[in-house]
Amino acid sequence: MKILSSESYQHIRTWMYRNARPLELALWQYSFENGSKDNVISILTFYQNEDGGFGHSLEADNWNPDSTPYTTLYAINILRLIGFNELSHPIYQGILRFLESGVHLAEYGWLFSIPSNNEYPHAPWWTYNIEANKTESIGITAELAAFILKNCDHNSELYNKALSIAKYICEKLKIQSNFGDLGINGYCVLLDVIKTEEYKAEIDYDYLHATVKDLVYKSIERDVSRWAVYGVRPSNYITAPESMFYKENEDIVETELDYLIDTIPENNVWGITWTWFDNTPQYAKEFTISENWWKAYKAIEKGSFLRNFGRIACPA
Template identity: 45%
Template sequence: MDQQLFREVRTWMYRNARPLELALWRCRFEGGDAGAVVAALAHYQNEDGGFGHALEPDCWNPQSSPYQTLCALNILREIGFADKAHPLFQGILRYLESGADSADYGWRFSIPSNDACARAPWWSYDEQANRVESIGLTAALCAFVLTEMDQRSPIYPRAKTWALALIPLLEQDGELGEMGLGGLAALLPALEQTGQPLPYAALYQRLGQRANAAIARDPAQWSQYLPRPSRFIQSPASPLYPKNAEVMALELQYLLDTRAQGGVWPISWSWFDLADRYAAEFAVSENWWKARQAIDTVALLSAFGKIDLPPAL
C-alpha cells in the first residue's frame, strides 16, 4: 500500500502535466471539480464542434477529427459529465451530426490534413488502413450516437447501419485494428439498450474470447507496445479477470517495478520513421502521454489494492 508512490507521481504531475491532465488528475484523485476538466477540454474544441489541437498527443493536427472527438467523449465519460445542454456537448453533437470525416464504412481513423502536421506514423492518412483501423473508432462513436443522440438526427440511421455492419466482423477471425475490441465492447451494450435483435450472449462470449486471445502474456515483451492484460482488465470486477488473475498479478508487479525513480512510467512507443523529423514535438508528446498514462496506472493500481489513495486533498 504505497502512498509514497502516489506522492511522487503527484509531484511529477504538478511539475509536468498540461492543464487538462492535471485537472483530470485532481478530479480523479484529489476531489477536484469536474468543471475544471471540462473548462480545460474546451480549449481543444473547434468551431465545428469537433476536437483537434493534439488532444491525442501523437497527432498535432489542429483540425477536428473523429478520433480526437472520441478522445473528448472518453474524458467526459471518465469524469461522469453528461450535461447534454452544455456547449461542449452540443458542439460534439453538431460535429457528429454533420457526418464530417466519414466514409461508406464509418468515421475515418486518419484524415488527410494530418499529413501537414507533426504526428506519429500511424496518423498519416491512409484510406486502405482506415478500413481496418476505423472499426473500433466507428463502433465507439456509433455507441454514443445510438444512446445519446435524437433518433431523428440524420446521423442516427447511418450510425445504426454502420454499427450492425460491424457485428459480423466480431464473429469472424479477421483483423479488427488497434481499437476494434474496445470499440465493440462499447457498441454491444448500446445495441442491446436500443433493442436491436442480436444474439448477445454469444456475441459477449466471442468478445471475451477474442480479447483473451489478444493479451500479451510474456512480461519480457511488455516494454514493447503490445496489449498487456490491463488493456482489457481494469479492475477485479472485469469478466476476464478470474481466468487471467495470475498474469494480471504479474503486470501489477511489473508496473510497480518499472516506474522511473521518483517519477512516472515510460511510454512503450516512439514515432519511428517520423521521430527525426519531429524530434522536438515527440519529446513534448512523450511527456503529455506520460501524464495520461500516470492517471491510468494509478487508477489501475488502486483498483487492485496495490496503492492506497489518500483522502481528498
C-alpha cells in the first residue's frame, strides 16, 4: 500500500502557508493541525452579505459579490466540514433568512446560475442560462433541501417547502437521465438525510437508495488516464471507508489513493483539472488567482481523503 511520505506532506503544508488565502489556511489548520473552528467561522463571515447569503468569490470560479444559492451552499458545506451545527449562531441565522426569502428560487428549485453573475469574472458554467438551470440546479436544490430537512423546525414554512422540493426532485429520478454536474452528489447528500423512518411515507427511500448507488457506480470514470483532464473520481462521492458507496467501488477508490500519491508535484500541491475555457482570455488574471485558491481548497480535500484511508505517513 502506497503512503504519502512525511516529506511530501510537509511540502504540501509549506505550500499552504505560502499561498493559501486566509480561509483555506484556517481550514487546513482545523483539518490537520487542531486549529480553531472559530477562526474558520470568523473568516467565513467576511463573505456573507446583509441578506444572509454568500458571495464575494467564496466559490473561486464565480467572482459575483451578490448572494447566490450555490455560494451559500458552499458556505454551508464549509460549516459542515468543521462540524459546526449551532443554528442559533448569526452565520446560520443569516443563511436561513436568505433561504426563507425565496430569492433565486424557481418552481423546480434553487437556481444554479443567477443573472448578476454575468457582470463579474466567472467560469463559463456560471453564465446565467435559464435552460441550463433546469438541469444544473438539481444538485444545489437537493443539498439545500437536505440541509433544511435536517436542521429546521418541521412546522416551519421553509421545512415544508424543502420537503415538497425534495419529493419533486426524487420523482425526477424516475423520468430523467441527465442530472447535471452536481446532481448525483446532491442526491447522495439528500439520501443520507432522508434515511430515517420519518420520511418513509413521503419518499420511496429504497428506490432512491438503489438508483443513486447505481448512478454513483456508473458515473465514476474508471479510465485513470482521463483523470488528468477531467472525469468523475470516486472521491467525488466517497471520502471515507464509512461511505455507503465504498464497498461496490473499493478497488477504484484504492486506485485513486495511489494515483494521488503518485501525482503529487514536488514542492507543490496538486493542480486543478479545469480552466475557464472560453472565458480565460477575458479574465486571464482572475483565473490565475482563482486557480491558486482552488489548489489550496483541493489540497485540503485530497489530504483529508488520504488521511481518512490511512495513507499519510505523519498527519498532524
